[in-house]
Amino acid sequence: MTTGPIIELEKITKTFGEGTAAFQALKGVDLTIERGDFVAVMGPSGSGKSTTMNILGCLDVPTSGVFRFLGTEVQSLTRDQRSLLRRKYLGFVFQGFNLLARTTAVENVELPLVYRGEGKAARREAALKALDRVGLVPWAEHTPAELSGGQQQRVAIARALVTDPEVLLADEPTGNLDSERSVEIMEFLAELNATGITILMVTHEPEMAAFAKTVVHFKDGLVERIERDHHQREPVGAARCSARPCSSPSVRSGGTSCAAF
Amino acid sequence: MVTLGRGVTADIEEQISSLGSNMFIVFPVQGDRDQLRPFDERDVEAVREQVAGVNFVAGQVESQVTAIHNGQNWRSKVEGVNNEFFDARGIKLDEGRRFSEREQQSGANVCIIGPTVRDEIFLASQSPVGEHMRLNNVSCQVIGVFATRGAVGGSDDDNAIFMPLTNVQRRFTGNDDIGYMVVAYDPSYSSTAMSHALVSLLRERRVLLEGQANDFDIVDTAEINETVASTVGTMTIMVAAIAAISLVVGGVGIMNIMLVSVTERTREIGIRLAIGALAREVRMQFLTEAVVLCCFGGLVGILFGFALSLGLSSLLGVPYVFDPFINILSFAISALIGIIFGYFPARRASNLDPIEALRHE
Numbered sequence: 001m002t003t004g005p006i007i008e009l010e011k012i013t014k015t016f017g018e019g020t021a022a023f024q025a026l027k028g029v030d031l032t033i034e035r036g037d038f039v040a041v042m043g044p045s046g047s048g049k050s051t052t053m054n055i056l057g058c059l060d061v062p063t064s065g066v067f068r069f070l071g072t073e074v075q076s077l078t079r080d081q082r083s084l085l086r087r088k089y090l091g092f093v094f095q096g097f098n099l100l101a102r103t104t105a106v107e108n109v110e111l112p113l114v115y116r117g118e119g120k121a122a123r124r125e126a127a128l129k130a131l132d133r134v135g136l137v138p139w140a141e142h143t144p145a146e147l148s149g150g151q152q153q154r155v156a157i158a159r160a161l162v163t164d165p166e167v168l169l170a171d172e173p174t175g176n177l178d179s180e181r182s183v184e185i186m187e188f189l190a191e192l193n194a195t196g197i198t199i200l201m202v203t204h205e206p207e208m209a210a211f212a213k214t215v216v217h218f219k220d221g222l223v224e225r226i227e228r229d230h231h232q233r234e235p236v237g238a239a240r241c242s243a244r245p246c247s248s249p250s251v252r253s254g255g256t257s258c259a260a261f
Numbered sequence: 262m263v264t265l266g267r268g269v270t271a272d273i274e275e276q277i278s279s280l281g282s283n284m285f286i287v288f289p290v291q292g293d294r295d296q297l298r299p300f301d302e303r304d305v306e307a308v309r310e311q312v313a314g315v316n317f318v319a320g321q322v323e324s325q326v327t328a329i330h331n332g333q334n335w336r337s338k339v340e341g342v343n344n345e346f347f348d349a350r351g352i353k354l355d356e357g358r359r360f361s362e363r364e365q366q367s368g369a370n371v372c373i374i375g376p377t378v379r380d381e382i383f384l385a386s387q388s389p390v391g392e393h394m395r396l397n398n399v400s401c402q403v404i405g406v407f408a409t410r411g412a413v414g415g416s417d418d419d420n421a422i423f424m425p426l427t428n429v430q431r432r433f434t435g436n437d438d439i440g441y442m443v444v445a446y447d448p449s450y451s452s453t454a455m456s457h458a459l460v461s462l463l464r465e466r467r468v469l470l471e472g473q474a475n476d477f478d479i480v481d482t483a484e485i486n487e488t489v490a491s492t493v494g495t496m497t498i499m500v501a502a503i504a505a506i507s508l509v510v511g512g513v514g515i516m517n518i519m520l521v522s523v524t525e526r527t528r529e530i531g532i533r534l535a536i537g538a539l540a541r542e543v544r545m546q547f548l549t550e551a552v553v554l555c556c557f558g559g560l561v562g563i564l565f566g567f568a569l570s571l572g573l574s575s576l577l578g579v580p581y582v583f584d585p586f587i588n589i590l591s592f593a594i595s596a597l598i599g600i601i602f603g604y605f606p607a608r609r610a611s612n613l614d615p616i617e618a619l620r621h622e
Binding site: 054057059060079080083084085086087088090092094098099100111112115116159 | 534536542616619
């Protein structure tokens with residue numbers, strides 16, 4: 001693994017459709033994301049943020065430009081090679097939770113490990129550990145329908161975490177939640193980030209973006225501006241953070257920059 | 262369906278083989294005249310001497326009797342035959358012996374009984390050979406028991422008592438007539454040629470003029486065999502065709518279900534792909550589902566067919582022939598149907614674009 005930036009986008013363009021119906025969603029995006037960053041991607045609808053996230057998630061490939069993920073040029077990989085990248089290094093959290101409806105929470109969390117070819121016992125153990133991180137062990141045998149929205153999203157986060165990914169991609173993770181649950185989820189993501197996981201998150205809400213270290217604003221298929229050393233919001237449950245090798249709550253309080261992190 | 266078909270086939274084959282193959286049965290019928298003109302021993306001799314290719318020829322005459330032994334009565338029939346009849350019809354003995362030359366000529370009161378007669382009026386614990394029994398008012402000694410011949414067309418061939426022909430003619434029918442002739446011939450001769458030779462000889466002996474109809478009939482077991490074989494063959498083809506159609510219909514049904522399942526679970530497929538499932542793995546998942554579905558269906562079908570054919574065969578009085586091969590085959594075909602008709606939906610699932618699939622509601 002390289003020590004350079006975890007993600008590099010160079011002059012990324014993406015065109016949908018062909019001929020006169022062609023629509024250029026991305027018009028040359030340059031973006032570098034360092035390891036351990038917590039990036040919020042913002043922008044109005046149609047600004048290209050979702051397209052960028054799809055490319056960053058190795059779900060889609062750019063029409064032109066270079067996308068380096070951990071030094072690998074993703075744009076030239078095949079579908080299956082990109083699947084393997086996702087399986088190894090990426091975790092996904094979606095707005096709609098996207099849990100498998102007929103399976104229990106713990107089985108949902110086990111799913112990525114199934115594709116990694118892990119044994120049954122190892123899968124269960126790792127899944128329970130991930131559920132423990134989101135505090136849902138008592139709900140392990142419940143199906144998504146029996147869980148609240150916040151709980152479902154936490155199961156989804158556990159599923160993304162179970163493989164110890166390098167990067168967690170969250171597409172409006174709080175979009176379907178009320179503000180209280182949203183803050184809970186965001187605090188949890190901030191805690192996760194503090195343990196070293198790089199997080200990329202798309203959001204509409206500035207309050208949620210406030211948890212991020214870096215905010216990238218998209219407009220008309222281009223990066224409009226990047227706010228580094230973002231004014232990061234103090235997690236409410238700061239005490240939870242103290243046990244982890246992250247900056248002490250006092251450093252971040254009062255709008256202190258987190259750049260030193 | 263196939264099991265039942267096989268049961269019927271086995272039943273028919275058994276009946277046919279119990280008749281004997283390469284054999285004619287010749288019996289008098291009413292021709293242009295009103296009266297039935299029976300054959301007698303001289304006709305038998307003529308066939309033996311004048312038709313080439315005849316292995317055995319024997320006359321038979323029968324009469325209904327009541328067999329009595331040890332105070333037990335049993336309705337049976339006495340058949341007057343010579344030893345050659347056993348060869349012609351392929352009748353084997355379970356125990357005892359055939360008639361001796363002297364017994365045949367003098368018409369001794371000896372008899373060879375069928376298994377049914379033995380079971381009905383003799384003790385199971387001891388052999389009937391050497392015992393005496395009474396047929397109506399004629400006493401005779403049992404010298405043998407013939408091996409089972411099975412039932413042909415509802416009548417029990419094992420319910421019979423063989424006695425020397427002359428004895429039956431003298432004591433039961435009271436004349437020299439014989440009921441029918443059995444002609445067994447060399448299989449290297451064609452049955453048509455044999456039949457022609459027989460017809461012309463018998464017409465000559467019975468002084469039939471040209472234009473007059475035969476007043477006898479020849480039943481050719483080879484012909485019956487062929488007819489039955491072709492009927493059964495047609496039946497098997499029909500059964501196979503029906504089975505094939507139902508397989509295709511079932512396969513299309515499976516394909517539809519799987520396509521619906523793929524559509525309904527588009528989101529799930531998107532999740533799996535996003536998590537890092539390879540196209541191959543998604544394809545395998547849906548293919549496996551289709552195959553499991555089909556195998557399960559196949560198993561249920563086999564159990565259902567098992568019960569149904571067991572029930573039907575006892576209802577129709579056809580022996581139940583369990584054929585493991587056909588069961589394994591039908592199971593394998595179900596699995597194959599799963600693979601063939603599951604492949605298309607599975608490929609469709611694996612080719613989904615994860616972004617589109619995730620957006621799917």
